[in-house]
Amino acid sequence: MTTGNAAPVTDEVGVRYEQDGPVATVTLCRPAVLNAQTPAMWTELGNISRKLPGDVRVVIVRAEGRAFSAGLDLSVARGDGDSSLGRLAQLSAAECADRIAGFQTAFTWLRSPSIVTIAAVQGHAIGAGFQLALNCDMRVIGDDARFSMAEVALGLVPDLGGTKRLTELVGPSRALEICVTGRRITADEADRIGLATAVVPRAELDAAVSDLAAAVLAGDRGAVAEIKALLAGAPQRSYAEQDRAEREAQTRRLADLLGSGE
Template identity: 35%
Template sequence: MAYENILTESNNGIATITVNRPTKLNALNKQTIQELHDAFEALAADAQIRAIILTGSGEKAFVAGADIAEFASFSVQEGAQLAAQGQELLFDFVQNLRTPVIAAVNGFALGGGLELAMSCHFRVASDNAKMGLPEVSLGVIPGYGGTQRLPQLVGKGRAMEMIMTAGMVSAEDAKNYGLVNHVVPQAELLDFCNGIAQKILRNSPTAISQAIKAVNANFEDGVNGYQTEIKSFGKCFGTEDFKEGTTAFLEKRKPEFKGN
């Protein structure tokens, strides 16, 4: 599929999606959100793809926010609809994707850009990255899940401070806060993320998808995460991957998982 605002490539089971609007610092507009959804959906349906890396083009920005010009004149109803549609189409979609998604944060991740990174399953940052939710400086609040995911990752107090000051944090501070898992030199970022993805590829795709579901359940209102874990654990026993994994262990060989 041809895209205007993103690039996709795949190699040996690992796909990379690059937001490619360098003149706009890779800012998210409606078209880019739709293209990202379409790309994630297509990759999730491809059994050959076992991990996805999301990054931004160039050396300045991962995604430097939303395209403000698109919604500056919106009404109350239009603003609420914008947030609802965006969360469903992209941010919640990525969070609940059964294929692991790693955010390779290669520069500014602000507003919707940080919200997109937070919707990924985990994050790795380049040492020049800056992260923040500056929406209150525009008279609005984060609308793509930022007020929910940021406290889950860094705690309520730090999230309140970041949101209310509209300030940015460095990559090292983000690591110390638990917002990113690793910080590496920018030139090494994609190779580092590919290294993590290679480790993921050694393991059972079906088990990983159930693990994502179980972990996410802990953060859903009205859902008992422990019960979700029990059900997901049980489902693993009906998979070919479970038979292969246990057989390989008993035979003292490396498993060859097929994802079924």
């Protein structure tokens, strides 16, 4: 696999970027600590989003080792660094919210309409790991996957862009139950309640994700982007508004494909 125009991120930070043509792969690479996440990793994820080459159509988010991500690295969260929970609590409300907004950008760029994002999830995806997978458009998971929104155990709330997607996927009642209990969700349940796009044997995870990426790339780039935007906006629109959005999107596609006729 070759790197693209965006500078590869070093393994020491805990995130690695690689590009193979129109497919970019972002890999969490702290397997010794189950890919527990740090603010430094979030900074680098944000950097990747800003440097992502324009020819990238699919972004795969994956992780090394036996877990996707054990969530927030508690040694950092409970330390005395600038982004520790203690330091955040000392900021004004506005400053704290601004700091969290910066953290969120490491996740929310995965929802961009110009790319299709796929999370390849094995083992545990806890807290920030769960939310990272939720921010992706699709989640292909191994049969050993386990999800948990564990922030409640720390007296915190999920704040990295995962609550809306979770609610859209499983409904408000089930989303509330998942978040307030912090319980584990097996791969079978994730499939049943709509969290998973596909569940495959762990040994077949990489191949299944590659096949899905190839299927996305087989579609017209403009059509894929319009379809993603149509579906993303559908929950906020009435039927009449969605019908109008479809008409407008199709008009743009016809103009792009066949010319405006002017």
